[in-house]
Amino acid sequence: MLRQYELVERVKEYDPDADEAMLNRAYVYTVQKHGTQTRASGDPYFSHPVEVAGLMTDLKLDQETIATALLHDTVEDTLATIEDIESIFGTDVARLVDGVTKLSKIEQMPEDERAAENLRKFLLAMSEDIRVLLVKLGDRLHNMRTLHFIKSLEKRQRIARETMEIYAPLAERVGMYEYMREMQLLAFEQIEPDAFRTITKRLEQLRAQDGGQVDAIALAIKQALAEAGLKVEVSGREKHPYSIWRKMAERHVSFEQVTDIMAFRVITENEADCYRAMGVLHTTWQFLPGRFKDYISTPKTNGYRSLHTALMYENSMRVEVQIRTREMHRLNEFGYAAHWAYKQGDKPDGQVGWLRDLIEIVDTSHDAEELLEHTRLAIYQDRIFAFTPKGALFQLPKGATPVDFAFAVHTDLGAQTVGAKINGRHVPLRTPLANGDVVEIIKGSDAEPQLSWLGYVVTGKARAAIRRAVRLKERAEVADMGKKLFDEIVTRVPAKVGKKALGAALERLDMEEEEDLYYAIGAAKIEDREVMEALVPGCTADIPEVPDWSQSTLSIRGLTPGVGYTLATCCHPVPGDRIVGTRRSGERVEVHTIDCHELASGIDADWIDLNWGKRAAGAVGRLRVTLYDRPGTLAEMASIFAQNLCNVKSLEQTQLDNPFTTYEIDLDVQDVTHLNRILSALRASDAVAQAERI
Incomplete structure (x- = not known):
């Protein structure tokens, strides 16, 4: 564990003007507040925040971030309050500590709910200050390093799965590859212990049989580049066990069939030398087609820049090579943390794009399950590059379609999409995009997202926006039906209903807008008598109820x-x-x-x-009704139900297939004659394309 003076010295090395007194106060404060608390390892609890602060100094982060790392568990696990933190360490540190604390107050929630809520708070806190994420990632990394001390296998695996599914991908999205790789490795050891042991053992055997082969290949690459006049550094390494296991799973191959276990990194002096080095390697050894990627001219969304290629070395050995400058390497390994200047409070360039999409997903997701699905889609998949006709570049997951592209450009463009051209040719909207495609979106002013798009879109942003639009349309249609029923209800109250009476009724029913009332009526969430009583209190005392055949x-x-x-x-x-x-x-x-x-x-x-029996009456009948998808048809169906004195028990939209919308409806009816009369009225209506009993 870092001692107090060692931590301060680390910060002063890269920031001589750091407030030494504040760092000392933060160190002493966390030691005092955590007191005799211990971790599963038996170490004093304060050793954890001190080690997290040490990780932040490795990233050369500012003094407020170091203080936040030291204090990040005090509000959650001790009697300290945010107000205490603010009075002693200032507003900035208190805000950061509060952001990290909010991410930790959900351990008692069910697993999926907890993961979703964690993600929601994560993204919102990140949008305000990326340093909240950096501290939280450091916190999770240190917890993973000490995970083996937890006795419960179930708890270890739960934490490991959460790390693999959320924290490691987020570390990747902010470009912190070192954190990502270590988190994946530690989580893999817990989730798949047998596979971890097997692959680790095979790597040890390869190492023993290697005879210095990695060093020999690295030397050969360096010599070939030196002969071409390039001054470079070359290092070789094995891929870590999780990366090998994932490749085995994706390609359905054995360990022996994974031929590119070794990877080499070439560090050049400038960007031009990267391309020169690539040319030398491609002319010295056979280049494997389809394996070259240029992330220098088109960086990843997290700012990652490098050239990737694969070569066939001697004895038919495949090796992967990454070529980058020293500055690229620094930024690639630590991402936005490396961008963060400790004397400057600006957010790193490039953060806003993908983060804005994630925040939009938070706003449009309906529930915890949707949020997790959409966000995982947004932070996981491999990327392709596509262009607008004006040359703007957009990165999308593999398998993305023109609809995904439209939503990536702008949510409104996605909502108005009616067609698309790829490289000048009209194509179906479900067509997968390829690298380098030029995509032109054709829009219509009256267009709206279609439910059928969910069958082929792959981005979280598109899925969230489509589902939200479909829900809003369904709600609007149900509210239209409710408005028609409301107008009929109003005719039964003994007074004229104006804006004042309606406003008072909404207040009595604890509703905010008229639309909420109409929707509740249309969805059969409120009885007619409740509405009447809310409009004119006491008016239903002597009024016989509308027949409720289900109670017969x-x-x-x-x-x-x-x-x-x-x-x-x-x-x-x-x-x-x-x-x-x-x-x-x-x-x-x-x-x-x-x-x-x-x-x-x-x-x-x-x-x-x-x-x-002779007097039997009252049951629930179920109908399937297909309406023409145009304004007023739902309200006309509602009018038919009202005229035939039947209560709507439930109404569910089951299919949206322009120009038709299909609903399944449960009705309280007296008997089969009553039900058939309703069916006849529906079939006679111009609003109804088809009506049948289920």
């Missing part, structure tokens, strides 16, 4: 007295249908229509002949 008495003949029954949800029998019962030992009798598809497919149960 059902009687069925053919059952032994006292035997319970349920109406099958596969066919929704209603009084007047021919019915039959199925009985399994120890279960209630299930009542089906005689032509139910479930019965036709065979049910392992005893059959019972049943009939409705």
